Amino acid sequence: MKRWIWSLLFVGVSLCMNAQTVDDQYEMCRFISAKRDTLPYRRLQPQVTGADKKAPLVIFLHGIGERGSDNKRQLTHCGQAFLNPAYRDKYPAYVLFPQCPSDERWVNDRMQEMLKELIESYLVKPGVDRHRVYIIGISMGGMGTYELVSRYPELFTAAVPICGRANVRNLWKARDVKFRIFHGDNDPTVSVEGSREAYKALKAAGADVNYIEFAGCGHESWYPAFNYPDFMEWLFSQKKR
Secondary structure, eight states: OEEEEGGGGOTTGGGSOOGGGTGGGSEEEEEEOTTSOEEEEEEEOOSSOOTTSOEEEEEEEOOGGGOSSSSSGGGTTTTGGGGOHHHHHHSOOEEEEEOOOTTOOTTSHHHHHHHHHHHHHHHTSTTEEEEEEEEEEETHHHHHHHHHHHHOGGGOSEEEEESOOOOGGGGGGGTTSEEEEEEETTOSSSOTHHHHHHHHHHHHTTOOEEEEEEETOOSOTHHHHHTSTTHHHHHHHOOOO
16 A cells, blocks of 8 residues: 655646546447447547557546536546547557436446446457456546446456445455555545555455555545556556456
């Protein structure tokens, strides 16, 4: 477990900006599930695609405040990070930002099943690297991340839950997924104990897990997390064993 001083990390906070600055750069899409439910999502594709140029798949799960049906609000936090030209050149990827309906949560059965189907619909694409599937979630999305990798660990290579909490009794199922967990120790919305307990449970299960806690940071720990020195480098270097 690592502790990081929050006050040092305001440099580069522009990585996560308002969705209005990124909206037109993500393609608007809708996924229809086997049960005919609709899941709106935004997509960013590699600048160069092709079956001979396999790229990883990244799924980002937003927090409770970005729920809805406008297929836009989910880009509010951290959509800008994946548009950084240097990152797009160095780490080409398919990046998906699904949007949870206002009356649902990511941990609910219906949403878990839809997310699984959405991911599987990309894993059959010839340009997607099935050995490099990454999921990131903030707050409610962090909770959804823990739940999804516990239910369907075979789908994922690495998971980055930020300021979330988990059903720790099921986390052992995700022991083969690599984790980086982030949380602020002054979070008034989701207690930091949620991440501490998840870290301990994963460690006890033998998982490859690293926990970074930001001293003095409140709920919006996704800002220092995305600005953590090797955030993107670590994420995109992960491959299935």
